[in-house]
Amino acid sequence: MTATREDIDRTFGQEVKNAVSTRAALLVIGVLLLQLAFILSYVGSFHRPKPDHVSIAVVAPKQVSSQVVGKLDKLPGGPLDPRAVKSEAEAVRQIKHRDINAALIVDPRGNTDRLLVASGAGSSLVQAVELVVTKAEKADQRSVRTEDIAPTAADDSRGLTSFYLVVGWCVGGYLCAAALAVSAGARPANGSRATIRLGTLAVYSIAAGLGGTIIVGPILGALPGSVFGLWGLGALVVFAVGATTLACQGIAGIVGIGLAILIIVILGNPSAGGAYPYPLLPDFWQAIGPALPPGAGTWTARSIAYFQGNAITGPLLILAAWALAGTIITLTLAVRRKGREAAALG
Numbered sequence: 280m281t282a283t284r285e286d287i288d289r290t291f292g293q294e295v296k297n298a299v300s301t302r303a304a305l306l307v308i309g310v311l312l313l314q315l316a317f318i319l320s321y322v323g324s325f326h327r328p329k330p331d332h333v334s335i336a337v338v339a340p341k342q343v344s345s346q347v348v349g350k351l352d353k354l355p356g357g358p359l360d361p362r363a364v365k366s367e368a369e370a371v372r373q374i375k376h377r378d379i380n381a382a383l384i385v386d387p388r389g390n391t392d393r394l395l396v397a398s399g400a401g402s403s404l405v406q407a408v409e410l411v412v413t414k415a416e417k418a419d420q421r422s423v424r425t426e427d428i429a430p431t432a433a434d435d436s437r438g439l440t441s442f443y444l445v446v447g448w449c450v451g452g453y454l455c456a457a458a459l460a461v462s463a464g465a466r467p468a469n470g471s472r473a474t475i476r477l478g479t480l481a482v483y484s485i486a487a488g489l490g491g492t493i494i495v496g497p498i499l500g501a502l503p504g505s506v507f508g509l510w511g512l513g514a515l516v517v518f519a520v521g522a523t524t525l526a527c528q529g530i531a532g533i534v535g536i537g538l539a540i541l542i543i544v545i546l547g548n549p550s551a552g553g554a555y556p557y558p559l560l561p562d563f564w565q566a567i568g569p570a571l572p573p574g575a576g577t578w579t580a581r582s583i584a585y586f587q588g589n590a591i592t593g594p595l596l597i598l599a600a601w602a603l604a605g606t607i608i609t610l611t612l613a614v615r616r617k618g619r620e621a622a623a624l625g
Contacts, residue, residue: 309537316545324549328559330358330407334378336370337361339385347385351415358411370395371428377582377590380558381408383423391422397429399585401556402437429585432503440501441580442553444491448513449543449573451487452520455480457536460528473525473613477606480521488513504584512583512595516576519598522605523572529612547573569594572601 337348344363351361362379364370370382374397382395394412396405409425416423431438459476492509495502502509520543527535527542550560550568557565568574575594582591 306534309534313537313540313545316541320545321549324560324564325555328403328407328555329356330404330411331558331560331562331565332357332360333404333408333411333558334360334362334380335408335412336364336373336379336382337385338364338367338370338382340387343385343387347383350419351383351412354411354415359408367395374428375586375589377586380404380556381412383412390420391424392416394423394425395428396425397585398427398431398438399429399581400438401552401581402431403554404556404559407559431585432501434499434501435584438581439553440495441584442551442577444495444502444509444513445516445551445573445576445580446548446553448487448491448516448576449520449547452480452484452517453524453536453539453543455483455487455517456521456524456528456539459525460533460536470610470614473529473610476525477522477609480525481518484514484517484521487517488515502580502584504580505588508583508588509580512576512579515595515598515602516572519572519601519605522602522609524605526605526608526612529609543572547571550574551577553577570597572598 335351337344337351339347348361348363351359361383364373364382367382367384370379370384373379374382374395377400380397380400384393384395386392394409396408398405405425405427409423413423432440435441456476459479488510491513492506496504496506496509520539523542524536524539527538529535531538546567550564550571551573552560552568553573557568560568569578575597579591579594579598582589582594
């Protein structure tokens with residue numbers, strides 16, 4: 280018996296329904312949206328970096344200090360945020376404590392001033408500030424000589440090792456949580472299983488933090504700084520991201536993995552201040568970056584490596600908050616789920 284065109288179409292339609300369920304179709308649409316969001320976030324943050332109110336100290340005699348500050352403050356587009364500082368020692372202290380990004384030391388007896396920078400905070404930021412200040416000085420028939428007072432390590436190209444290290448830790452965190460979900464269900468059945476997952480994640484975080492630190496430090500020599508400091512940071516970053524992913528899975532099931540990717544990868548990585556430090560990013564990414572794990576982790580890693588561990592209390596508290604919130608949400612949802620199942624059976 281010959282099949283009609285209608286029969287063929289009906290059979291093909293049924294095959295499509297069997298091959299791609301409604302749930303699968305929705306997941307594919309979700310993946311497409313995540314892909315487009317990825318492109319928008321990365322290109323949106325990186326396609327046109329420009330300095331925006333970069334903090335810079337001005338050290339100059341009293342009679343010219345306000346004049347120099349005023350001129351730098353009025354540069355077109357507002358690339359600099361200048362403020363007068365009494366001495367070069369104070370300017371150096373503020374740079375090394377990460378309170379400011381650079382300092383212009385004006386020489387009243389000559390035509391060559393000095394620009395103090397810290398490439399450990401990001402080479403692209405140093406280049407941007409140097410370009411702006413050099414142009415401003417040239418307009419006054421002056422020149423500038425750059426001095427790097429917190430340089431990157433010889434094998435830390437453009438100061439990006441800290442960023443890539445933290446990105447690697449973040450990837451490990453959400454992949455570990457995703458692996459636990461794939462192997463044993465996205466939502467833990469009860470509080471005990473949620474605790475076991477969190478415990479497994481904690482052990483993994485300690486190992487991942489140590490492994491990453493050994494690779495970038497003793498093995499490759501790409502990043503200086505305290506081994507124990509970076510190890511502790513790595514463990515905290517991995518656990519914070521993993522716990523956040525477990526919490527997202529507890530809220531949305533397997534779709535929670537996509538939610539975690541949105542927070543950590545799509546929003547967190549381009550706003551982390553890695554490739555381009557915060558003053559070079561558009562306003563939106565400047566605002567969210569410090570509050571997300573990749574940004575807090577990158578800032579802290581650079582501080583440990585190049586700034587004697589200064590200015591890390593805030594970022595560490597942010598990472599701890601993500602870790603604590605993820606833990607509480609994961610445990611709470613697991614306990615409530617067990618309670619609902621027990622009530623249904625009763």
